Amino acid sequence: MKILIIEDERVLAESIRTYLEAEGNLCELAADFDEAWDKTGLYDYDCILVDITLPGGSGLEIIRKLKADHQRAGIIIISAKDSIDDRISGLELGSDDYLPKPFHLAELNARIKALVRRNQFGGSQEVHYREIRVRPGEHEVTVADRPVRLTRSEYDLLLYFLANPNRVLTKEAVAEHLSGDQADLLDSIDFVYSHIKNLRKKLTGAGARDYIQSVYGLGYKWAAV
Amino acid sequence: MKLLQRTSRYYLAFSAVAFLLTGLLLFTGLRYIIDEELDDQVADASVRLDAYLAQLPAVPDTFYQLDAVITTAPIERVTGSFTFSDTVFFEPIEGEMEPYRRVVYDREINGQPYRITVSRLKVESEDLIVVLFGVSMAFFGLFLLGIYVLNRYLSLRLWQPFFGALTQVQRFDVKRKTVPVFPPSDIEEFERLNTALRSMTEKLRRDYHSLRQFTDNASHELQTPLAIMRNQVDLMLQSADRSETDFAHLQHLSEALDRLKKLNQALLLLTRIDNDQYEQLADIELGPLLRDKLGQLEVMLEQKGLLLESDLRGTCVRAHPVLLDVLLNNLLSNAIKHNVAGGRVSLTLQNRTLTVGNTGLPLAENGTERLFERFGKGDADNQSLGLGLSIVGEICKRYGYDIAYENRGQWHEVTLSFDVRNDALATRWLNPGNLQS
Numbered sequence: 001m002k003i004l005i006i007e008d009e010r011v012l013a014e015s016i017r018t019y020l021e022a023e024g025n026l027c028e029l030a031a032d033f034d035e036a037w038d039k040t041g042l043y044d045y046d047c048i049l050v051d052i053t054l055p056g057g058s059g060l061e062i063i064r065k066l067k068a069d070h071q072r073a074g075i076i077i078i079s080a081k082d083s084i085d086d087r088i089s090g091l092e093l094g095s096d097d098y099l100p101k102p103f104h105l106a107e108l109n110a111r112i113k114a115l116v117r118r119n120q121f122g123g124s125q126e127v128h129y130r131e132i133r134v135r136p137g138e139h140e141v142t143v144a145d146r147p148v149r150l151t152r153s154e155y156d157l158l159l160y161f162l163a164n165p166n167r168v169l170t171k172e173a174v175a176e177h178l179s180g181d182q183a184d185l186l187d188s189i190d191f192v193y194s195h196i197k198n199l200r201k202k203l204t205g206a207g208a209r210d211y212i213q214s215v216y217g218l219g220y221k222w223a224a225v
Numbered sequence: 226m227k228l229l230q231r232t233s234r235y236y237l238a239f240s241a242v243a244f245l246l247t248g249l250l251l252f253t254g255l256r257y258i259i260d261e262e263l264d265d266q267v268a269d270a271s272v273r274l275d276a277y278l279a280q281l282p283a284v285p286d287t288f289y290q291l292d293a294v295i296t297t298a299p300i301e302r303v304t305g306s307f308t309f310s311d312t313v314f315f316e317p318i319e320g321e322m323e324p325y326r327r328v329v330y331d332r333e334i335n336g337q338p339y340r341i342t343v344s345r346l347k348v349e350s351e352d353l354i355v356v357l358f359g360v361s362m363a364f365f366g367l368f369l370l371g372i373y374v375l376n377r378y379l380s381l382r383l384w385q386p387f388f389g390a391l392t393q394v395q396r397f398d399v400k401r402k403t404v405p406v407f408p409p410s411d412i413e414e415f416e417r418l419n420t421a422l423r424s425m426t427e428k429l430r431r432d433y434h435s436l437r438q439f440t441d442n443a444s445h446e447l448q449t450p451l452a453i454m455r456n457q458v459d460l461m462l463q464s465a466d467r468s469e470t471d472f473a474h475l476q477h478l479s480e481a482l483d484r485l486k487k488l489n490q491a492l493l494l495l496t497r498i499d500n501d502q503y504e505q506l507a508d509i510e511l512g513p514l515l516r517d518k519l520g521q522l523e524v525m526l527e528q529k530g531l532l533l534e535s536d537l538r539g540t541c542v543r544a545h546p547v548l549l550d551v552l553l554n555n556l557l558s559n560a561i562k563h564n565v566a567g568g569r570v571s572l573t574l575q576n577r578t579l580t581v582g583n584t585g586l587p588l589a590e591n592g593t594e595r596l597f598e599r600f601g602k603g604d605a606d607n608q609s610l611g612l613g614l615s616i617v618g619e620i621c622k623r624y625g626y627d628i629a630y631e632n633r634g635q636w637h638e639v640t641l642s643f644d645v646r647n648d649a650l651a652t653r654w655l656n657p658g659n660l661q662s
Binding site: 009011167193194216218 | 479
């Protein structure tokens with residue numbers, strides 16, 4: 001996948017690039033409004049990450065142009081300006097998602113994958129990991145072709161793991177993902193363990209291998225041992 | 226006590242004293258003058274009395290002359306001149322003692338010295354004094370009444386600017402955009418008051434605004450460094466060659482970052498509520514929303530082994546969806562977070578009142594007072610931020626919901642009533658323009 005990162009904070013942009021390129025993506029950076037304007041005009045991307053406050057202009061302006069050009073790229077706003085107005089006007093302009101800073105790189109990665117799935121495959125693309133298959137369009141999970149019934153949280157958790165295989169995911173990152181967009185003040189870290197336990201039980205119960213590894217007290221990692 | 230009452234009281238006390246003194250003065254003065262007059266009359270008449278007595282064959286002991294009683298007594302020799310005094314005699318007709326004015330003097334009549342006593346009835350002059358006294362007192366009373374009425378009228382009229390300013394100050398809310406108006410007054414003191422109030426409210430508004438701006442900016446600016454730190458931790462975690470101690474350090478770092486992020490998020494939310502960024506209202510049915518939330522929290526309930534009792538009847542409230550969401554999340558997660566293993570959570574929604582009850586450790590003393598304050602924790606060393614209930618309080622204040630907390634030993638209960646009347650008030654509150662009328 002080709003991804004454009006429009007972000008004026010160099011260190012942040014680099015860390016995003018490092019994480020995403022480890023997945024085999026190709027990333028380009030744009031550090032200010034003009035650079036972003038030029039790159040979006042010249043090249044095609046699968047996904048564009050846009051910071052709203054940029055030197056030289058507003059990221060919203062770029063989104064407006066992209067939509068006017070009927071670019072097929074999925075757009076995710078990554079912004080420190082987490083005000084309702086920005087979120088609403090960003091989504092109204094046609095951005096596909098909104099991720100307020102600070103965010104976990106794993107979360108960003110999962111969102112990019114979900115977005116590209118929706119955008120380019122109409123959500124019909126299967127996600128699979130060995131014997132486990134997920135059809136995001138139908139919310140269907142099978143283990144070796146046998147269906148497994150998961151709750152919404154367990155399903156979200158599974159997709160999150162499958163989007164970030166072989167990565168260490170902190171409990172905080174998992175909790176934030178599960179408590180959703182609202183990311184409220186719920187002290188949700190405590191119940192991550194319960195969700196993981198339930199998911200693991202259901203998958204292994206259906207005959208899958210146990211891929212969820214605990215990483216010290218820190219978090220979890222989805223990997224085949 | 227009202228100022229008018231207080232000043233009237235002083236006026237009245239002063240008037241009463243002045244009144245009494247004047248009365249006393251008037252009374253004694255009149256009396257003195259009248260006595261003097263009587264005495265003069267008697268002294269003048271004494272010459273004629275002497276001539277009359279000298280004509281008589283013998284000087285009588287006692288005799289009556291109109292309203293005077295005259296007695297004579299022979300003495301050795303003439304000593305003093307006129308002496309005056311008051312006395313009383315029994316009046317057989319009226320059957321009571323009556324006041325008399327007595328004049329005593331010595332005089333030689335036909336070569337024999339006599340002591341002559343003339344006593345004149347004083348009733349008439351006494352009546353005169355009483356009438357005069359009464360009239361002046363009545364006049365004085367009327368005067369007082371007049372002053373009182375005038376005072377009342379004046380204070381209503383003259384103090385008008387003061388009461389106007391008072392109302393403005395009472396209505397003043399530092400968070401609201403409307404500026405209080407203190408109309409100019411041509412009374413110097415009130416104008417001074419207005420000027421002082423004007424500059425004070427303006428300063429308050431400015432200070433509050435800059436403080437709010439600061440919090441807003443600070444929490445916004447914090448987001449980027451937080452994002453950088455978090456992403457760096459994320460990247461460090463992905464390296465394969467980390468030792469267990471590295472992971473332990475990273476874990477602490479990650480947890481601290483998470484707390485910092487939540488704190489910042491809460492502060493942002495509070496400033497956003499203050500900044501009126503949640504203005505659009507929607508009618509929201511609480512029952513389904515609560516059931517949905519409980520579904521999400523099921524795992525947490527299960528993990529703590531909590532028993533949930535819920536009785537949810539239809540209740541619709543008008544609020545911003547995000548704020549209502551935050552409100553319910555905070556209440557519900559508090560009920561779970563501060564619960565004890567194997568405890569109970571009860572949820573009742575009826576008559577536009579939501580009651581969230583839960584078992585938990587008893588609160589420390591005075592804990593309830595600071596419950597809805599920012600960073601007010603019931604328990605100083607727990608991990609919570611102490612912002613959750615302050616956000617709840619802020620949202621309730623915004624929408625005019627009535628919130629009450631009650632703690633009976635192991636049972637904690639938060640009661641929220643979504644009152645209709647307050648709802649309307651809150652809507653008005655959100656549109657400050659309406660308040661100008």
